[in-house]
Amino acid sequence: MSVRLRRAIAIAIVIAGLAPGLWWRDEQLPPVKTLDLRFRQVAVPPQSEYAPYLGPFALDAIWEMTSPHYRFGGYSTLLPPRNGQATAFSDRGLILSFTLPDRKARVASLAWVYDPPESEENLTDIEAATRDPDDGTVWLSVEGENAFVRLRPGMKVDGVIRPRAMRDWGSNSGGEAMVRLTDGRFIVIRERSWALTGANRRSGLLFAGDPLEDEKALAFTYVGTPGFSTTEIEQLPDGRVLILERKLLWPYPPRFSGRIVLADPATIKAGKDWHGTVLAWLESPLPIDNFEGMTVEERADGQWIVWIISDDNAIKAQRTLLWKLRVDPADLPSPRKKARGTPARLEDRSK
Helix, strand or coil, X not given: CHHHHHHHHHHHHHHHCCXXXXXXXXXXXXXXXXXXXXXXXXXXXXXXXXXXXXXXCEEEEEEEEECCCCCCCCEEEXXXXXXXXXXXXXXXXXXXXXXXXXXXXXXXXXXXXXXXXHHHCCCCCEEEEEECCCCCCXXXXXXXXXXXXXXXXXXXXXXXXXXXXXXXXXXXXXXXXXXXXXXXXXXXXXXXXXXXXXXXXXXXXXXXXXXXXXXXXXXEEEECCCCCEEEXXXXXXXXXXXXXXXXXXXXXXXXXXXXXXXXXXXXXXXXXXXECEEEEXXXXXXXXXXXXXXXXXXXXXXXXXXXXXXXXXXXXXXXXXXXXXXXXXXXXXXCCXXXXXXXXXXXXXXX
């Protein structure tokens, strides 16, 4: 999505007669290669002002992540934390490993996914990642190539496939959201709608197992929020999934809106529509940016933490934000009970 988004913002800047240099982050010469990752907690308005937008979620904190490194930013996906250590992949072909800001330790590293980076130069636009919790294998979904890359522990490339079912997904609207379910199946959802007349309809595929072993897949249509792009999908401990959606509201300065949708993989049927329920509306007055990455962490007390990260698109007016949301599973709608409909005053804010 980043290429499309940057193009839209660039066109708006040109129309407005603004100098692009005022907006894009220039790569410094010589480039800074020191990570020095820092977290600054962002102030939020009183809870009474934003609580209606977050539904069952409680907002624990929001941080802005900063680094002088010339390759920092552009994070499109998150893997579930391990021992307090999170992993993010960028659409520039890098992997960021960092200690979550609510933990005491402070460890961070930034490295190319491929070594050397030129070895897979056509597979750098990483938009989704998922992991086998048992053996540590990671799968990447790469936009532009409509490909999956499999990485063995140590981030060693172990295979690449461009599934036939994804070849017509377009060069900049490919597999933006992907998750490996606990039963070994894979869900991948196209970022954009597949037709001008289907503004909320996105192609989806359900693989019976590792797509690099068997690329045959069940095709379905995810019916999302009209006008929004699908950016991430993550499984909850109860087997259902959260789907992250995002919409560009205004190109300069960039202004965004987001949605968190709850859906059940058990209801996916071949050739049929797959629906979810909107749980949260990520809107102003909260600090909002280009949310593309999301993951879930289960706490010892039974509550779930939802981490969300934004892609700054290398634009000065944008930030790398990290949200920490908390939800009690008892507050989610049961599989047989739908959440309340979208309040008009909330939905209208995204138009």
